[in-house]
Amino acid sequence: MNISTVVELLEARLICGDVNQEREFMYGFASDLMSDVLTLDSDNLILITGLTNTQVIRTSEMADIHCVVLVRGKKVSDEMKQLAEENHITLIETPFSMFRTVSILHEAGLKPVY
Amino acid sequence: MEFRYEVEGGNFSRAGHASSAVKKILKQLNVDNRIIKRIVVALYEGEVNVVAHAHKGSILVDIDEQRIEIKIEDEGPGIPDIDLAMQAGYSTASAAVREMGFGAGMGLPNIKKNTDELKIASEVGKGTTLEMITYLQ
DSSP states (O other): OOHHHHHHHTTOEEEESOTTOOOOOOEEEEOSOHHHHTTOOOSSEEEEESOOSHHHHHHHHHTTOOEEEEOTTOOOOHHHHHHHHHTTOEEEEOSSOHHHHHHHHHHTTOEEOO | OEEEEEEETTOTTTTTHHHHHHHHHHHHTTOOHHHHHHHHHHHHHHHHHHHHHOSEEEEEEEEOSSEEEEEEEEESSOOSOHHHHTSTTOOOOOHHHHHTTOOSSOHHHHHHHTOSEEEEEEETTTEEEEEEEEEOO
């Protein structure tokens, strides 16, 4: 799944990153707990979260996560955006709930990690 | 090569600075991406622990061709029972730390998982020292 599909399916807003990038995502992980995100080994993973602070971006940077979807209409702060841009992480805001976001992405082919 | 970073207790907006710097160095050294991920995840967990629990700390990084050695020393409350702290799910983190997305009791077990050698020494009321070694090949 590519970024433009994610944005379209989630009626989302792309905050930073290139909508036409070729990166393909295979897995999804939904969590507001960064401790759990840091235990994952999967590549090509989209992180779906309702947590909005810079540690979401730091966690993604360390865990090699290149796309983060913020759910429930949460807004990305300027600091988050700046940090994400520095680390080439795509940020997406969707008005949908976490459950709805996960259902849509799973139905469209994104797999669970475990 | 040796590097040193200072970590401020309680300052979550800066948490991850040292880990980010080390990641950039390892990338420049062309270390395998999977090994970089293990190293920086362990380091970041350690850095967040200092921010979450201690007054202040320092991170000393020593890299040669074979391995990276990281020493995280903090001045803080210490860990009364290290075996208990190593158990997945055990946590003494405050509500503020949990709001940041941490404090699930996964930090030390995850550091162990992502390092080749780990030593923890702690004195209650004084502080904690973590020494982690990961081989680069």
